[in-house]
Amino acid sequence: MAQVYQYNRENARRKTKSLPLKEAIEDMLELYKLRSKFNETYIVAYWEQIMGLPISSRTTELYIKERKLFVQLDSAPLRNELLLAKTKIITLLNKQVGEDIIDDVIFI
DSSP states (O other): OOOOOOOOHHHHOOOSSOOOHHHHHHHHHHHTTOHHHHHHHHHHHTHHHHHOHHHHHTEEEEEEETTEEEEEESOHHHHHHHHHTHHHHHHHHHHHHTSOOOSEEEEO
16 A cells, blocks of 8 residues: 655744855754764764874874774784773763763774
8 A cells, every 4th residue: 555645834834044164064963863973984084183294194094883993003012002001082072072972992
């Protein structure tokens, strides 16, 4: 049996006031449930600004999968130092984004 589209007049109305672009993008991210993916992409894109040049220059690969941040480094001593500061890194990244996106950091 085919579903019939029910027109809902209240949801179809456009907002009469104009919005700043930032608010319109925020509304779109919430409406299409893209907020978490957007924040993950933000972390990857701004890794250098968040962690600094010495760490980002030794990072060869960076990606997020299932709320885990995977960081591949080409320096073993740096990997050990960052492993000791894992909770601080998680807190810093989540604070930068404004919500809990990262649960764990795995250094490859």
